[in-house]
Amino acid sequence: xxxxxxxxxxxxxxxxxxxxxxxxxxxxxxxxxxxxxxxxxxxxxxxxxxxxxxxxxxxxxxxxxxxxxxxxxxxxxxxxxxxxxxxxxxxxxxxxxxxxxxxxxxxxxxxxxxxxxxxxxxxxxxxxxxxxxxxxxxxxxxxxxxxxxxxxxxxxxxxxxxxxxxxxxxxxxxxxxxxxxxxxxxxxxxxxxxxxxxxxxxxxxxxxxxxxxxxxxxxxxxxxxxxxxxxxxxxxxxxxxxxxxxxxxxxxxxxxxxxxxxxxxxxxxxxxxxxxxxxxxxxxxxxxxxxxxxxxxxxxxxxxxxxxxxxxxxxxxxxxxxxxxxxxxxxxxxxxxxxxxxxxxxxxxxxxxxxxxxxxxxxx
Amino acid sequence: xxxxxxxxxxxxxxxxxxxxxxxxxxxxxxxxxxxxxxxxxxxxxxxxxxxxxxxxxxxxxxxxxxxxxxxxxxxxxxxxxxxxxxxxxxxxxxxxxxxxxxxxxxxxxxxxxxxxxxxxxxxxxxxxxxxxxxxxxxxxxxxxxxxxxxxxxxxxxxxxxxxxxxxxxxxxxxxxxxxxxxxxxxxxxxxxxxxxxxxxxxxxxxxxxxxxxxxxxxxxxxxxxxxxxxxxxxxxxxxxxxxxxxxxxxxxx
Numbered sequence: 001x002x003x004x005x006x007x008x009x010x011x012x013x014x015x016x017x018x019x020x021x022x023x024x025x026x027x028x029x030x031x032x033x034x035x036x037x038x039x040x041x042x043x044x045x046x047x048x049x050x051x052x053x054x055x056x057x058x059x060x061x062x063x064x065x066x067x068x069x070x071x072x073x074x075x076x077x078x079x080x081x082x083x084x085x086x087x088x089x090x091x092x093x094x095x096x097x098x099x100x101x102x103x104x105x106x107x108x109x110x111x112x113x114x115x116x117x118x119x120x121x122x123x124x125x126x127x128x129x130x131x132x133x134x135x136x137x138x139x140x141x142x143x144x145x146x147x148x149x150x151x152x153x154x155x156x157x158x159x160x161x162x163x164x165x166x167x168x169x170x171x172x173x174x175x176x177x178x179x180x181x182x183x184x185x186x187x188x189x190x191x192x193x194x195x196x197x198x199x200x201x202x203x204x205x206x207x208x209x210x211x212x213x214x215x216x217x218x219x220x221x222x223x224x225x226x227x228x229x230x231x232x233x234x235x236x237x238x239x240x241x242x243x244x245x246x247x248x249x250x251x252x253x254x255x256x257x258x259x260x261x262x263x264x265x266x267x268x269x270x271x272x273x274x275x276x277x278x279x280x281x282x283x284x285x286x287x288x289x290x291x292x293x294x295x296x297x298x299x300x301x302x303x304x305x306x307x308x309x310x311x312x313x314x315x316x317x318x319x320x321x322x323x324x325x326x327x328x329x330x331x332x333x334x335x336x337x338x339x340x341x342x343x344x345x346x347x348x349x350x351x352x353x354x355x356x357x358x359x360x361x362x363x364x
Numbered sequence: 365x366x367x368x369x370x371x372x373x374x375x376x377x378x379x380x381x382x383x384x385x386x387x388x389x390x391x392x393x394x395x396x397x398x399x400x401x402x403x404x405x406x407x408x409x410x411x412x413x414x415x416x417x418x419x420x421x422x423x424x425x426x427x428x429x430x431x432x433x434x435x436x437x438x439x440x441x442x443x444x445x446x447x448x449x450x451x452x453x454x455x456x457x458x459x460x461x462x463x464x465x466x467x468x469x470x471x472x473x474x475x476x477x478x479x480x481x482x483x484x485x486x487x488x489x490x491x492x493x494x495x496x497x498x499x500x501x502x503x504x505x506x507x508x509x510x511x512x513x514x515x516x517x518x519x520x521x522x523x524x525x526x527x528x529x530x531x532x533x534x535x536x537x538x539x540x541x542x543x544x545x546x547x548x549x550x551x552x553x554x555x556x557x558x559x560x561x562x563x564x565x566x567x568x569x570x571x572x573x574x575x576x577x578x579x580x581x582x583x584x585x586x587x588x589x590x591x592x593x594x595x596x597x598x599x600x601x602x603x604x605x606x607x608x609x610x611x612x613x614x615x616x617x
Contacts, residue, residue: 203471204474206465210454214452217465220452222470
C-alpha cells in the first residue's frame, strides 16, 4: 500500500472515530471503547510476541494489574485518573521487567507455559489480598457508601477529586460521559499505536525482529539481546496496563473474573487474528473479537471460548500472518503479476540452487 | 602490529578438544585464509572470535585490545563483522533491513528515542542510504525490498556479505563464502573480496574449501587439522608443506 493511501485511510479512520459517538447510542459507544482497550492490550502483546517472538499467554495479568492499580489509587487514595494511569503503567513496566528477566533463560513453549502460570496466578492473588482488592466480588470505582453526601461528592468529583465519582466528562466539553470516555480512549490508543509504530520501524524494531528470527545473527550484529528482550517485555506489560486503565475507567468495576486466563487468550486471539507482527493487526483483531463476543448470546458466554479457540487454531494453520498477513500476500502477488506484465523482468541474480531455503542458524 | 593476535586458544566441549593451542596473527589489510579438513575447528574459531563460544584457554587481541574481555554484542562495535557458513539472515525483514541490521553497532537510537521518532529519523535515513549503496555495490539493488527468505542461495550469501560490510568493520570474517556457488560465481567472488578489501580498507579472514580461490586471493594461509595449526605461511609455502599434503591427501608413511 502506498504511503499516501495509508495516510488517507488513517485520516478516514480518525474522522470516523471522531464522528461516530455523535450518531450512535451510549451502549454502542461503550462497545467502541471496549474495542479500544482490547486493541491497546493486544498491541502490547503483539509487540512482545509478534515482533520479538517471546510468547506470552499471561498478558491478561498485566491488564488486570493496570486495572487494579487504577481502582485502588483512585478510590482509596483520591489520585486523579490520569495520574493513576501513569503510576499503573510505570508499575506494570517494572513488573514486566521482573517477569522478563527469568524469561531470558526460557524460550518458546516453556515461556508460554510460565506466562500461562502468571495468567492463572493473577486472579488467585487478587482474591488472597482481598482487603484492598475486594476479593472475589471485586470493587467499584465509585464513591464508597457512607463516604459522604453523594451530591457533595458529585460536585467535588467534577472539581478536584475526579476519581471519587467515576470518570466523568468535564462540563466544558458538552459531552456525555460515554462520549468523553471514548474520545479520551481514542487519543490514548492513538498515542500508544503511534509510539509502537515508530518503535517497530526503527533500529530497535529491526533488532526485535532479528532477535525473534535469529538470535545469534542479532547478537553478532551488535544487538544487546538480553537487554532488548527484557525492556520489550516491560514495555509490552506497560502497554497492556494502559489497556487495564482503560478497562477500569470504562467499567467502573474491577473484579478477578475479568482477568482470568480467558482474557489472556482473548488478547492472543485479537493479536494473532489481526496479524501479530503488524501495527494495525491488534486493532483489527480487537474489533473482530469484540464483535464476536457481541453476537454470542450472553447465556452461552462459555461458548465464546470455544469460538476463540477454533479461531486461533484456524488462523495459525491457514494464515499465520493474520488478516494483515493475508492482505500483504494478496498485495505482493498483485505486484508481482503487474511487474511481470509490464517489464520483461531483470535477470534475477541467482545462485545454482534455486530451491535452497535459508538455514536459520549457524552450526558449531 | 598485527590486527588480530591469537595466542594459545583452546576450546573443549566436554571431552572433545575442538581447538588446541591455536596461535597465529593477521596483519592489517591482508587476506588471510583459514583452511583445513572438515572438523578441523575453523568455524569453532570464528565462534570464539564472535564470543559465541568461551575458550578454555588462550587470549585474542584485536588491535591491541583484549577481545575476550568483551561480550558478544560488543564485538561488532569493536570492528569485527562476519558471515555464517549456513547463513544467519532474518527472514522476517526485507533484504534492505537485513543489511541495516549490520549497522546496528555503529548507530544509536534506543527504545525511547525510537518510539518518539523525531530525533532519529535522519540517522535512520543515513543508515538506509548506506545499506542501499552496499546492495547496489554487490548487485542486489533489485531485491532490496523483497523479504530475505526464498531468494536464491547465492543471493542470500551476498546479502550476508552486505550486512557484514554495513558494520564498516576492520576485520571481515567470511565463513565459506564460496560454498554452493557456481564456478563463474566463485571467480567473481574472489575478485569481489579483493575489491572490497581495497575499497573498505579491510582485513579479511576467510574460511574456505575452494582451494583455487584461496590460493589466488590470499596473502597468508593458516592450515588447521584436529584443532591445531599445522602450517602457516604464504600460499606457496603452505602448498609445499608435507604436513599439509598429508592432511589433505592422507599420510604417505
